[in-house]
Amino acid sequence: MPKCVHVTCLSNKPYLTGEGFRTDGHFTNLTLGKVYEAVREGDWWRVWDDFGEDYLYPSRMFEMTG
Numbered sequence: 001m002p003k004c005v006h007v008t009c010l011s012n013k014p015y016l017t018g019e020g021f022r023t024d025g026h027f028t029n030l031t032l033g034k035v036y037e038a039v040r041e042g043d044w045w046r047v048w049d050d051f052g053e054d055y056l057y058p059s060r061m062f063e064m065t066g
Contacts, residue, residue, distance in 0.1 A: 004039055005039070007035070007038040007062035008034070008035050008036075009033060030049055030050065030061075034050075036062070040059075
């Protein structure tokens with residue numbers, strides 16, 4: 001199993017349309033600037049969000065944290 005790392009959320013704007021967004025067009029499950037546990041999967045990050053669920057997000061939305 002790949003090793004978990006910590007990443008910082010750089011963007012919580014949706015990259016797809018659909019459910020899970022606030023009325024201002026941001027994800028409800030990610031907090032801008034917050035550090036999350038993640039696993040790299042190709043060009044994507046599998047991130048455990050504010051509700052403890054894991055989803056794949058584009059790597060451009062996060063930065064590895066120290």
